[in-house]
Amino acid sequence: MPGLSTMSDEREVWQMFRSRDEYAEPFRIKVVEMLRETTREERETLIKEAGYNAFSLPSDAVYIDLLSDSGTSAMSDRQWAGLMLGDEAYAGSRNYFNLKGSVKDIMGFDFVAPAHQGRGAEHVLMSALVKEGDRVLGNMHFDTTEGHILLRGAEPVNCLAEQGYKVGEETLFKGDFDLRRLEDEIQKDPRKVPFVLITVTCNNNGGQPVSMKNIREVSKIARKYGIPVFFDAARFAENCWFIKHLEPGYSGKTIPEIAREMFSYGDGCTMSAKKDALVNIGGLLAFRDEAMYRKALEWQIPFEGFATYGGLAGRDMEAMARGLREVIDEAYLEERIGQVRYLGDLLLRAGIPIVRPTGGHGVYIDAAAMLPHLPRKEFPAQALVVELYIEGGIRGVELGGCAFGRVDPETGEDIWPALELVRLAVPRRVYTDRHMAQVAKALSRVKGRASSVRGLRITYQAPVLRHFTAKFERV
Numbered sequence: 001m002p003g004l005s006t007m008s009d010e011r012e013v014w015q016m017f018r019s020r021d022e023y024a025e026p027f028r029i030k031v032v033e034m035l036r037e038t039t040r041e042e043r044e045t046l047i048k049e050a051g052y053n054a055f056s057l058p059s060d061a062v063y064i065d066l067l068s069d070s071g072t073s074a075m076s077d078r079q080w081a082g083l084m085l086g087d088e089a090y091a092g093s094r095n096y097f098n099l100k101g102s103v104k105d106i107m108g109f110d111f112v113a114p115a116h117q118g119r120g121a122e123h124v125l126m127s128a129l130v131k132e133g134d135r136v137l138g139n140m141h142f143d144t145t146e147g148h149i150l151l152r153g154a155e156p157v158n159c160l161a162e163q164g165y166k167v168g169e170e171t172l173f174k175g176d177f178d179l180r181r182l183e184d185e186i187q188k189d190p191r192k193v194p195f196v197l198i199t200v201t202c203n204n205n206g207g208q209p210v211s212m213k214n215i216r217e218v219s220k221i222a223r224k225y226g227i228p229v230f231f232d233a234a235r236f237a238e239n240c241w242f243i244k245h246l247e248p249g250y251s252g253k254t255i256p257e258i259a260r261e262m263f264s265y266g267d268g269c270t271m272s273a274k275k276d277a278l279v280n281i282g283g284l285l286a287f288r289d290e291a292m293y294r295k296a297l298e299w300q301i302p303f304e305g306f307a308t309y310g311g312l313a314g315r316d317m318e319a320m321a322r323g324l325r326e327v328i329d330e331a332y333l334e335e336r337i338g339q340v341r342y343l344g345d346l347l348l349r350a351g352i353p354i355v356r357p358t359g360g361h362g363v364y365i366d367a368a369a370m371l372p373h374l375p376r377k378e379f380p381a382q383a384l385v386v387e388l389y390i391e392g393g394i395r396g397v398e399l400g401g402c403a404f405g406r407v408d409p410e411t412g413e414d415i416w417p418a419l420e421l422v423r424l425a426v427p428r429r430v431y432t433d434r435h436m437a438q439v440a441k442a443l444s445r446v447k448g449r450a451s452s453v454r455g456l457r458i459t460y461q462a463p464v465l466r467h468f469t470a471k472f473e474r475v
């Protein structure tokens with residue numbers, strides 16, 4: 001695939017991908033898990049009993065589960081075989097050294113601390129490096145990252161470039177930083193910035209990639225002020241795949257070469273291994289610098305566990321070590337990103353408004369545009385999640401007014417986030433294209449009756465992270 005000399009003609013760039021019918025899954029299936037189909041009447045009852053919140057559904061009652069791509073991957077035969085090689089020693093497990101080897105080979109970092117999942121790694125990193133009054137700059141922090149920054153009494157600052165917020169515009173690398181903004185924020189007081197965090201890919205605006213050029217510049221700016229750079233590497237391999245196929249100069253490089261270059265611009269990373277390490281649970285922290293690693297261990301050991309297991313069984317670390325090597329396989333990534341894009345294309349063809357371009361791990365539907373008759377206070381994205389479940393037994397997740405909205409404590413007025421989205425996150429190696437076709441069909445049917453979809457009102461909400469446990473009734 002030739003590289004484009006400029007990034008100006010995005011349409012041309014997208015056409016460079018092989019179309020879905022030019023290749024097949026690069027794996028065959030050894031074990032199957034039967035799905036349960038429910039009737040529409042059953043689903044009407046189930047979702048009502050769940051307080052119209054898909055988080056409260058038993059997963060047995062879900063036909064195609066697109067709630068999250070996190071921890072939902074299918075492991076390979078080699079990963080499963082690795083479980084039998086678990087060394088459950090309290091200290092010095094051989095699986096820890098295998099994990100360290102994978103991280104060193106792929107990311108180039110020497111010092112590795114396992115964690116029970118991504119937020120465990122975030123907790124350790126923030127505790128070690130962030131002080132009260134600090135400001136952690138990033139392209140767009142994930143919710144748990146933001147939470148950990150706030151818990152330290154520090155301020156999370158998003159420096160995403162303007163294009164990243166424009167839902168319908170087909171620009172490339174919508175996960176990029178606004179470099180000027182980044183430098184302005186640093187200049188306010190460089191001593192208050194413990195590090196810059198680059199989230200690859202950027203989950204909160206649609207799984208959008210960050211370009212190598214931008215990463216290089218971010219690193220250059222941060223280094224000018226002596227500020228370390230970390231990656232939130234949850235979906236690092238997907239980001240590398242986009243760089244290879246969309247960024248000039250990278251088409252001839254391998255994914256491992258791209259990953260090594262990308263991580264060379266940082267001082268370490270946190271990672272939720274539940275995404276691009278293809279495991280069901282796990283996470284890690286990695287550092288280039290030993291002193292920083294030692295500092296992190298002071299928090300790692302009391303909170304996550306001893307340095308060589310960090311909340312994981314030896315067997316889990318083995319599955320992670322193997323998953324990290326599998327995820328950088330080009331054929332795997334083409335299939336993976338291709339399937340998500342395929343779902344996005346089906347929805348576009350059905351006239352469903354989605355965040356464009358389709359990102360790496362899911363398709364994000366603009367619920368406000370799809371259900372324009374519903375005001376924000378009737379939670380259009382939540383209403384769409386409910387209807388999609390009733391229509392096809394398909395579970396997505398609301399990323400809109402319920403998840404990110406809040407009530408002003410002084411005026412009692414609702415404060416709404418900019419976007420009102422439903423995310424359909426695609427688990428890795430789990431569903432086929434025909435499942436994706438069923439999702440698209442169900443959504444088209446919802447679209448056909450969109451004007452009669454009813455809104456929701458909240459009947460119960462927790463003071464924080466209300467979307468997980470909120471209860472609703474139909475308006």
Ligand code: F0G
Pocket residue numbers: 067068069070117118119120142144145199203232234272273274282283425
């Ligand atoms: N960073 C990013 C970019 C994430 O997407 C997530 C989790 C985390 C950190 C936290 O990792 O769940 O292992 O503790 N994202 C999941 C999702 C929950 O559905 O997008 P974790």
